[in-house]
Amino acid sequence: MSANVELQNVWVKFGPFVAARDINVNIKGGEFFSFLGPSGCGKTTLLRCVSGFLEPSEGTVSIGGQDMGGIGPNKRPTALIFQNLALFPLMTVWENITFALEVRGAGKAERRKRADELLELIALPGQGDKMCSELSGGQRQRVAIARALCAEPKVLLLDEPLSALDLKLRQHMRSELRAIQQQVGITFIYITHDQGEALTMSDHVAVMSDGVIEQVGDGNTLYNNPATAFAASFVGENNPFEGRVEAVDGDYAVVDTGSGRLRARLHSGAEPLRAGDKSIVFVRPEALKIVDGDAAQWDNTVEGHVMKEEFEGSLWHVTLSGYGGAPIRMSVINERQSLGHAAGDSLSVGFRADMAVALPHGPMAAE
């Protein structure tokens, strides 16, 4: 049983501070949806609106087509997994897991049976009589998931639940969470500031900044077709070149930047750019190639001085100092060539116009 979640024109204000402005999202039933953004962008606020701990100042939250206004968190078909898990320290593992059943007045035999089933699901069979403090971080994590699933929610809400784990465990839990989601088939709404988590686990991701949703899409769309300057700079690495639009022809624009005239694709969904508008051209590090021979065969070329070259096995990471000293990062696939540039060498790099995107000027993500 899953349900779709719809946020319509949701505003959340705390006094003069606006935590979420005019949020419109439709999350399909049974999908793994993430809100991705830096801390303080309002993603936890939205999660609290869905779970019912917060009423939006304006707008509606509906779950399964039903307006949730005025319905408390204990009456909503959602279950929330807290950042610090919030397991009950004075209850055993099985009592923790079946708390939702206890609330509904289920008998002890029924609760034990359900606890055993869920312990099986989270691969912790026979651990029901332990106290939570006797479990490891990853095991506690799974107990929190089982406790939430026991409530048989239609929507599971996860508030950065992996942030307390070490890197290796975090990567392992990603695939485990995804597997559990596919097994139980309910809607997962996941909050994170870690783009790796968001992109690998989710069907769709909403990128947020300053209380606004910048873009919603799957991982591929976000990476290859960012719609705003923030989304382009927050998801993955990107090289920005700021300037003014000189001309627009069809799906392409020519932007006059400090590094020269650059021709780049326009984003179809973004507000249309016209000649004279301020714009930023974004190019991914892997789209940049070292110009070798005839520069005229490239749509765009940019000059810079080598700052450093780092070898990472499959890739070389080369950092150039471009116009005004701004770093230009490029990655070069290791084909057993030796790059061997000395620091300070001048280098010309080129890229195709369809590998770059010209977006309206706007705030970028902090490094």
Added chain:
Amino acid sequence: MKGIQAFFNKNGLVLSLFLLGAVGIWILLLIILPQLFMLDFSFRYNLPPAEIGGPMDVYTVENYRYMIFGSVNNPDAFNVVDVTVFLRTIAAAVFVTLFDLAMCYPIAYYLAHEARGGFGRLMVLSLIVPFWVNEILRAFAFRILFGSTGVINNFMLWAGLTDQPIDFIREDIAMYAGLGYAYILLMVFPLYNAVESLDRNQIEAARDMGASWWRIHWRVIIPYAKPGITSGCTMVFMLSAGALAAPQILGGPSSLWFTQIIYQWFNTGGNWPRGSAYAVILLGACIVFVLLMMKVFKVRLGEIAR
């Protein structure tokens, strides 16, 4: 031995000696020794000074026997007056304790999890400030408040709630109110400390899983606050069972508090051994109560001191 050496190394010679000396004097000289003397007293006859140390000065359980069975000429099966007063004192102290617990738990919860900024501080301040006033003065203030021409009676007469003044003093209502009020802080603060350290997310998690407010308190907050509840209850119980000023000033003419009997034996009765025996019985009852509380709430002594 190693622990002591580490203690000296950590704090240095002077500070270590001071700490050990101060705590040692506090416990040994001011608490244990007087209690031992009291215990010794309680097993002796009340002799005139000339006979102390003489052949008559032997150990006896006479004072304890007296407390339970009364004088040898007592026609009843047991010492009706003293035993009744003792039991009534214990029961009244239990009542005061429960009353304080019921009143302070919501206050402590509110202060810990709901009150924001200035209002919470104002509430704490208004709890503390009345205790700057001397205990005797507060008791007399209550007497004025609850007297037959006091504020409460005047208001009730004016509002038509009663047609003649209620004798709050004779009904012991003034005394319960005075005792309950006197130890409120000793209940609020242990409860507050315990409830405050509870992670708010646990309350929200329980709520998210459908729990009613009643169940959240019963299953999550109260179990967590048990050490604080035990600590507050034992303190309020002990102090109200051992209170003297409030029962003296606010108690009705016909109702004695057990401490008043002890006081009478020491003072007007001039029988220190018997007073000591009564005091030891009260102390014993209090210790039994604490152990009982710890047993019932499954709390260890270390947790109470948290």
